Every structure is written in structure tokens, then in C-alpha cells.
Amino acid sequence: MLLVPILLQIKTPQINFPRLIHSFTSLEMQHTPMTTRTTLTSLILFLFCISPLTTTVHTRTTPHTPKTTLLNVVASIQQTHNAVTSNRHQILQQPQQTESPSSLSLQLHSRVSIQKPSHDNYKSLTLSRLDRDSARVTALQTRLNLATNRISQSFSSEKLKAPIVSGTSQGSGEYFLRVGIGKPPTPAYVVADTGSDVSWIQCSPCSDCYEQSDPVFNPASSTSYSQIHCGTPQCKSLDLSECRNGTCLYEVSYGDGSYTVGEFVTETVTLGSSSIDSVAIGCGHHNEGLFVGAAGLLGLGGGKLSFPAQINATSFSYCLVDRDSDSASTLEFDSAFPRNTVTAPLRRNPDLDTFYYLGLTGLSVGGEVLPIPEASFEVDAVGEGGIIVDSGTAVTRLRSEVYDELRDAFKRGARGLPAAEGVSLFDTCYDLSSKTSVEVPTVALHFPDGKELPLPAKNYLIPVDSVGTFCFAFAPTTSSLSIIGNVQQQGTRVGFDIANSLVGFSANSC
DSSP: OTHHHHHHHHTSSOOOHHHHHHHHHHTGGGGSOHHHHHHHHHHHHHHHHHHHHHHOOOTTBOSSSOSEEEEEHHHHHHHHHHHHHOSOOOOOOOOOOOEETTEEEEEEEEHHHHSOOSOSSHHHHHHHHHHHHHHHHHHHHHHHHHHTTSSOOOOOGGGGTSOOOSOOSOOOOSEEEEEEETTTTEEEEEEEETTOOOOEEEBSSOSBOOOBSSOOBOGGGOSSOEEOBTTSHHHHTSSSEEEETTEEEEEEEOTTSOEEEEEEEEEEEEETTEEEEEEEEEEEEEEESSOTBOSEEEEOSSSTTSHHHHTTOSEEEEEOOOTTOSOEEEEEESOOOOTTOEEEEEEEETTEEEEEEEOOOEEEETTEEOOOOGGGGSBOTTSOBOEEEOSSOOSEEEEHHHHHHHHHHHHHHTTTSOEEOOBTTBOOEEEOTTOSEEEEEOEEEEOGGGOEEEOOGGGTEEESSSSSEEEEOEEEESSSOEEEOHHHHTTEEEEEETTTTEEEEEETOO
């Protein structure tokens, strides 16, 4: 019976072991048999000897995150070869989709599974992706600046005839959904985008359209096509709109010069075997930019015009497969979080309801929490700052001072790896051409109430060519807005519980 209080006291940092030994020897052990006294004294002396290991507490050490994570170098390099040489790239048939009475699910595909890259080597493909990604980040930052009144904009009728350079939101997109538009449904691939609200497709007559995998949608072929009038709530909810002959016109433009302009209409959208009538979408007759392969975009943002809002979804989630993979995962509406979900607060910016802000408290490398103020991840009084979860941005962007702290900690933990020159926006790279696998410091996200999400090594040390150059897949930004990108989300089901204001991360739930 004496063992219990001894062990409980040993867990307390402030232990006076000599006093404990004296107490048991002079008081309680006076009435204890000699053999028991000898055993207890030996146990206490043993625990006293190992006490520096058992009682020392590092308050900045995370108790659950492993210090290192294994990166399979060979498998990652093989994936880069598959991305540019695979013969399996083809226009996929209508995927098999599943649903239950309480949820709706449809398949989500990487860009590479829909359209074969035009690059003959992986480094060229990587540089192209990073250029597109930089344009995406610029567009999101511009969107925030517009919302906080730091940039003005206007809709001009001349923009129906010419490219638009100023931007409001969205970007290129790397993940595609197969949906049906109209009655009868015309199949089309659309970009899945959590950084956008307005859904749209290219429509004929198309005076200015980019190349897409499917035939351009013809409104005349649909019995459910209906134009939206100017005075409707849908038209008034657009950031940029104009009234022409009583019809609502929309404009969505991008930081890199991409744009879509046309009529704002209601149409039937089919997901699997479920059809939703009267969904407000853009019917774009003038479109240009980085959407090659997709017929348009499905807006999954948090605004009134987003697809989840229009179908009254209380939650939705997606799981992003590796962008170089031909496999597919799912986008699900109104489905419960898996049991292994790590949750964090879903926060909003009062100036911009589109973005999903994450309640992040800190970052750790190798099990050590970095000395980064929590305010670095919060929205301030004027709507700046904060960190959002975005499906369309590839590489996570962090404020410069936060990135520097993260990068330097990783470099210290990975100092045994052979360094390589930086590539594009990546300044921390390694030559792993002679390695089969390597142990790298674990990078983890930390949330309120002590919750944490360790990232797989392949989600932050990624190949940028096919000869063994790997780079630390984070980047700094001079903007106050930070972004959790899809490279860090790959292989994790990311859920947005809109009703309960939670973001969920479920590893290996694709």
C-alpha cells in the first residue's frame, strides 16, 4: 500500500528525496517488517538515481509528436517519373459516386489524372506549378485587400470585350470534380476551390474561351437554364455585377490576369445521382487564364453564393490525393468527422466571409514548440492577418518572421542532410539522390486545448525534380495573410463543420 503514495509523489517536480527517505525510515517504516523496509528503501534510492530523467520537464516540448519522421525518397522520386511519363492520362469517365440519406459524396481528381502535363521533365512541371501558385497567392491577397477597402474596383461594360488585369480572388486549381450541368446534365470537370464563392462554367456562344477537356456547355440544350434578374439577392451578393436589359452580369477576375465574365443564371447541378435545382452560377462567355482542362469552377468558400451555402450544407470535407497520382478521393457534404479527427476552431473575418480561417496556436519542429506569438496567426482589428485553409494554394505561406523561425528550426534538425541550391520560391533544399530513405524532423501544427497535427514527411519535404532534389515546402509571404496549402493537406481529410465552427483534420482518411 505504501507504493502508491511514493509513485504519485515522484511525478511531482518538487521532490526532496533525502527527506522522503528519512521520513519513511524514521516514521512509517518503524512499524514495517525489515524485508519490506529494505525493498522500499532500495526502490526509493533507485528512483532517486533516475530522477533527472523522470522529473525534468521541458515546457516547450510536445508530449505526443514524434521527433522525427521517415521520408521514403525512392517512392517520391518514382512518383515524379510517373507524373510526366504515365500513359494512363485520359479523360475519365463519369466516376462511380456514393451517397447515403444523410450525406453526398463525389470523386475528387488531381489535375494530372485529367490532363497529361505538357512538360517532359518534372522540374519544368514543378516550376510551372510554382508560378501558377504564386499567381494564386497574389489573387487571394488581392481579394483580402479589396474586402478591407485597400483597393477599389469597378465593373465596366468594356470588360466584356477585353481581358481584365485587376483581380478579386480564386486562382488556378489543382483538383477537379466531375459534375453535371443543366437538364439533361452535361458532364463537366470543374475546379474545387475553397477560396471562392462564385461557381461558373464556360458557355457558348464563347467569344473568348480557353481549352477544356469537355465540350463547352450550351445553355440552349438545357431546359433548366434561367437568367437571374438584377434585383434578386443573388445578383446583389456578387462582388462585381452589372445590369444589362434586366439581366444580371457577373465578373470574377484574378491577380494574374485570368478572368471570367458572363451572365449570372440558375441551373441544375448534378452530383452523382443527386440533382440540385436553381443553383446560381456564372455562365461565362469571356474566359481566359489558368483553368486549362476544367470547364469551370465550383466555389466551396464561406460566402452566401458558395455551393455549400446554396445547398444548405452544414458541413463538407475533402481529401486530396497526391497531386502526381492518378487515384481519386472524395468531396463529401453533410458527413460526420472520422473518429481520428483532430479539430481546431473555424474562425471568420468580418470583412471577408469567403475564407476559412484556422484557429492555430503554434508550430513545432522535432517535438519542440517554436517561440512564435499566437497573435501571428490571428486576424487583427482591421481584418488583416490570420491563417486560412485553402484547397487551391499548393505551398503553405507564412508571414516572413514565422517562416524564418520554422525554416531555421528545420535546418538545425536536418543538418546531417546534404544541402542543395534553392529552387524558385524554395530556399531550403537537399540532395537526397544517394538516399533510399531519411529521418527528418517532424513538423506539426498546434491548436487550442493541446491538440496537434503532425505532418507526414512527404507533405513538407517534396521532390522538385527526378534526380533527388527535395525542398522544404513552405514559403514566406510579405502579406499579413498566411495560408495552409494543399501540399500540406495531402492524404488528410479536411472537414469544415460550418454549424459548429470547427475545422477537422483526419490523417489517412482518403
